[in-house]
Structures are given as C-alpha cells and as structure tokens.
Amino acid sequence: MNRIALALVSVLALFFAATAQSAEIKIAFVNSSTLLEQAPQADIAKKKLEKEFAPREKEIRDAQQTAQALETKLNRDGVTMSDSDRSKQEQELNRQLRDLQRMQSNFRDDLNLRKNEELGKLQRVVLAAIKDVAKTKGYDLILAEGVVYAAPQVDITSDVLAKLKQDVSAGK
Incomplete structure (x- = not known):
C-alpha cells in the first residue's frame, strides 16, 4: 500500500511540476510594514486621532497642573x-491624584482602542491597494510577511505605495 501511495504522490508531483513549468507564474513581494508606515492614509489617521484626543489631553495636563499647584x-x-486645614488639603490632593490617574488610564485605554480601529481600517486599505496592483500588473502571487529574502525586481512595495498616494489624491 505504501508503494502505491508513494507512486501516486510522485506522479502528482511530476504533473504539478510540468504544469507549473508550462505556465509562467508571476510572483512579487510587498513589505507591508513599510506600507503601513509610509502610506499617506497613516498620516491622515494619525492627525485624526491627535485632533480627536487633543481636548482630553489638555484636560489631563490641566488636572496635573492643578494637582501640582495644590501639592x-x-x-x-x-x-x-x-x-484640620492641612488634613483637608491632603485629602483634596489625594482625591485629585486619584482622579488624574483614572483620567490617564481611561485616556490610554480609549486611545489604544481607537488606534487599533484606525490600524484595522488602514490594513484594509493597504490590502485593497495590494490586490489592485496585483490585478493591474498581472501577478499570480504576492508574498508579504515571513519572507526571508526578496530580490529588488520582485519587490512591488513602491508600486503599492504609489497606488495609496494616488488614492489619497483622488479622495478615496
């Protein structure tokens, strides 16, 4: 039984090797980390988060200054x-410090949540751009993470980055 299975596997391997040789397979590599860092959509998302969280950041700075002034x-x-006055002041300082810690913790949690949401959106945009470039240029396979080496002639990261920039300027 083992010889029959081995023979069948050998025949199938030869068949697939012959099929692969008869049709040219176009393969490329893309550095997704570079795309996530350099995509103009990443800068847009960063500015959006900064604008969204700026009022809370100011509120935390103000609370820090108030607590520091009281201390x-x-x-x-x-x-x-x-x-009694000193005890009241110490209690007030402790209350302000607890409130400040809670504000900072909530701020970090909310910011991390929003960063993850924006990263997810960015990853979907980058993936769509990679697929678009692959279809436009006729690639059969695009590799990304886990590649040990990719020759410069198969690296299409700059093509995808150009597509992302084009999409931003087109308002997509």
Whole structure:
C-alpha cells in the first residue's frame, strides 16, 4: 500500500511540476510594514486621532497642573496651617491624584482602542491597494510577511505605495 501511495504522490508531483513549468507564474513581494508606515492614509489617521484626543489631553495636563499647584501650596504652607486645614488639603490632593490617574488610564485605554480601529481600517486599505496592483500588473502571487529574502525586481512595495498616494489624491 505504501508503494502505491508513494507512486501516486510522485506522479502528482511530476504533473504539478510540468504544469507549473508550462505556465509562467508571476510572483512579487510587498513589505507591508513599510506600507503601513509610509502610506499617506497613516498620516491622515494619525492627525485624526491627535485632533480627536487633543481636548482630553489638555484636560489631563490641566488636572496635573492643578494637582501640582495644590501639592506646592501644601508643601509651602503646610507647616503654618492648622491640622484640620492641612488634613483637608491632603485629602483634596489625594482625591485629585486619584482622579488624574483614572483620567490617564481611561485616556490610554480609549486611545489604544481607537488606534487599533484606525490600524484595522488602514490594513484594509493597504490590502485593497495590494490586490489592485496585483490585478493591474498581472501577478499570480504576492508574498508579504515571513519572507526571508526578496530580490529588488520582485519587490512591488513602491508600486503599492504609489497606488495609496494616488488614492489619497483622488479622495478615496
């Protein structure tokens, strides 16, 4: 039984090798990391996130300054305050610091969530551009991650980057 299976596998391998030789297969490589970094859509997404989170960032800076001012006042005037006033000031400072930590934590969580959403959108745009370039230029196979070496003549990263730039200027 093993000899029959081995013979069948050998025949199939020869058949596929002959088929591959008879038709030219066009293969290319694309560096998706470079595309995700250099695509103009990445800059657009970054600016969008900065604009979206700027008010909360300012709110956190203001809260930091307020807490720092209260701490400075407490350090400077604490020795001359009554015990009850100093205790109230310390409690207020602790409350402000807890609020600040909560604000910072929520900010980081929300920012990371939005970054991941924007990255997902960017990945879909880059993938669509890769597929478009592959179809336009007649490639049968495009390789990306996990490639140890790709000769410059099969690297179409610059073609895909040009397509992404064209899409931005066309308003897509």
